[in-house]
Amino acid sequence: MIISAKYLMTGDGKTVLKNQAVLIGTDGKIQKIAAKEELKGEYQEEEVKEYGDATILPGxxxxxxxxxxxxxxxxxxxxxxxxxxxxxxxxxxxxxxxxxxxxxxxxxxxxxxxxxxxxxxxxxxxxxxxxxxxxxxxxxxxxxxxxxxxxxxxxxxxxxxxxxxxxxxxxxxxxxxxxxxxxxxxxxxxxxxxxxxxxxxxxxxxxxxxxxxxxxxxxxxxxxxxxxxxxxxxxxxxxxxxxxxxxxxxxxxxxxxxxxxxxxxxxxxxxxxxxxxxxxxxxxxxxxxxxxxxxxxxxxxxxxxxxxxxxxxxxxxxxxxxxxxxxxxxxxxxxxxxxxxxxxxxxxxxxxxGVEGERGLVEEGLDADLLVVGGDLSKDITCLNDVKLVTLGGRRVFEDGIRYVGTGNMFM
Ligand SMILES: [Zn+2]
The missing domain is CATH 3.20.20.140 (Metal-dependent hydrolases)
Known part of the structure; x- marks a missing residue:
């Protein structure tokens, strides 16, 4: 699964990248972060979720x-x-x-x-x-x-x-x-x-x-x-x-x-x-x-x-x-x-x-605990009120107002 949005806030307190995409691996970790077209080209069989004017950030x-x-x-x-x-x-x-x-x-x-x-x-x-x-x-x-x-x-x-x-x-x-x-x-x-x-x-x-x-x-x-x-x-x-x-x-x-x-x-x-x-x-x-x-x-x-x-x-x-x-x-x-x-x-x-090597950032190799919110979060903190997607270890747990439980898993 590839998630893509106009903005990506890494979680380090300053870095905001533009037009990036995140590849979630079958192990529930962030496998790769790259420009959307590059990632799509490289992983053509992956499903792509395109969020447009939105921000990807760590859960x-x-x-x-x-x-x-x-x-x-x-x-x-x-x-x-x-x-x-x-x-x-x-x-x-x-x-x-x-x-x-x-x-x-x-x-x-x-x-x-x-x-x-x-x-x-x-x-x-x-x-x-x-x-x-x-x-x-x-x-x-x-x-x-x-x-x-x-x-x-x-x-x-x-x-x-x-x-x-x-x-x-x-x-x-x-x-x-x-x-x-x-x-x-x-x-x-x-x-x-x-x-x-x-x-x-x-x-x-x-x-x-x-x-x-x-x-x-x-x-x-x-x-x-x-x-x-x-x-x-x-x-x-x-x-x-x-x-x-x-x-x-x-x-x-x-x-x-x-x-x-x-x-x-x-x-x-x-x-x-x-x-x-x-x-x-x-x-x-x-x-x-x-x-x-x-x-x-x-x-x-x-x-x-x-x-x-x-x-x-x-x-x-x-x-x-x-x-x-x-x-x-x-x-x-x-x-x-x-x-x-x-x-x-x-x-x-x-x-x-003490889990800085496991999560807390959108970074390759870390757990895919991710959040996608509408708009440019770096300009407006209230974008957090528009939650589009939440993943926990690469697994969808919340999307568009619906909570997902049990084995329903679109990523693995
Ligand atoms: Zn208390």
Whole structure:
């Protein structure tokens, strides 16, 4: 199968080629990239899919999802293991519609991602590639304590990580700040988490949004810092220097800000002792400056050279499923180019996940995880909303609004 379009964005943050075609090999890898006529001439028996005014790029990676996050459902009492699995499956399948071919899950109910991944390997379901943590880890009473594992002291931290590695965790997720300036885990506990992960050859990400929590996580040497909402330029520089990647999750904080703002407007005139209103006001006090922090500083931090990876972190009830294109739109609105934004969802994630030799770029020899969107993506990031085709390992999984499952395979 040959796919051809007017534009080809390689995913390296800058390169856009014109009038190229991509040959997908029978092994599901990108066999050759060349001028369309040349490739057609050389492989005359291959079927050609010509997309015209469209862009070929690597399939996207959402680096912060929670496929099995059911806690915010109003009827959460209904959610047992079976329903949670169906819920997670729905999220995983919806990814293709957004051009997403891989995800990093940063805490879901115990065993959900491992079982989803097994189901995909057995051919029961067709879903994106998953790299996953187990459930998150926090101190007793720490951020999200009622949903994740609570540990205290360096040895409990290590023991929980050992249990998670035993149970198949591929990454570890630690939580250490909530909406105040008081850090949760101690430096000793954070250091133990990083040491235990790296000693076992796995990477770890940490939820840190405020100071001095962010600095403590930089000092501990986590592989990725999630949110880092209120970091400063010095933190960004240190992260760039130490090779710590940043997952800003702009969309999540912007959406939370907008929800609070709208609810407060609706509640105008409500008595101050209304507990609903009080909660909204408290949330607003955190999310409004959070939204502004991203808006006003994203570009400045990006320019330090810190590795930015795109993640959506949608956990609210009825939130959109993995709205990664919107996250990338914010990045462009805040000052970087579409090609740079795409890099945060393609080759940067591949590098952070340690699979840069396998995917993340449109390059010969890599997995044919490809996306075709209408228009010139290098000029307009919203082209991502017009998904024409998604392939996973050379296999069509989504085309023109239809998801393909099972053995239906036009490429192999
Ligand atoms: Zn999260």
């Amino acid at each position: 996207l990676c959402d680096m912060h999802v929670h496929l099995g996050y059911w806690y915010s459902q109003p009827d959460s009492f209904n959610y047992g293991p079976q329903l949670i699995m169906m819920y997670a499956l729905q999220h995983a399948q919806a990814a293709f519609e957004r051009g997403i071919t891989s995800v990093r899950d940063m805490s879901s109910a115990h065993g959900v991602c491992r079982n989803l991944k097994l189901a995909a390997e057995k051919g029961f379901v067709t879903i994106p590639r998953i790299t996953h943590t187990d459930t998150g880890i926090c101190m007793t009473g720490g951020h999200a304590w009622d949903e994740i594992e609570q540990v205290d002291g360096p040895w409990e931290v290590r023991k929980e990580i050992r249990r998670q590695v035993r149970d198949g965790a591929e990454w570890v997720k630690v939580m250490t700040t909530h909406r105040s300036h008081i850090p949760e885990l101690t430096q000793e506990e954070l250091n133990a988490a990083v040491d235990e992960c790296h000693r076992r050859g796995i990477k770890c990400g940490v939820h840190a949004g405020t100071n001095p929590g962010i600095q403590m996580c930089i000092d501990a040497g986590f592989d990725t810092i999630e949110h880092a909402t209120f970091m400063n330029i010095d933190h960004a520089r240190q992260m760039a220097e130490k090779g710590i990647a940043w997952t800003p999750t702009i969309m999540a904080y912007t959406l939370l800000y907008e929800i609070c703002r709208d609810n407060m407007e609706k509640h105008t005139g409500a008595p101050v002792n209304d507990p609903v209103m009080q909660k909204e006001m408290k949330d607003y006090q955190y999310f409004e400056p959070a939204y502004k922090a991203y808006r006003d500083h994203f570009k400045e931090f990006y320019d330090t050279g810190v590795t930015v990876i795109a993640g959506t972190d949608m956990v609210m009830y009825q939130s959109p499923l993995m709205p990664l294109p919107r996250e990338l739109e914010y990045m462009v609105e805040y000052g970087i180019t579409p090609a740079q934004a795409i890099q945060t969802a393609t080759s940067n994630p591949a590098m952070v996940l």
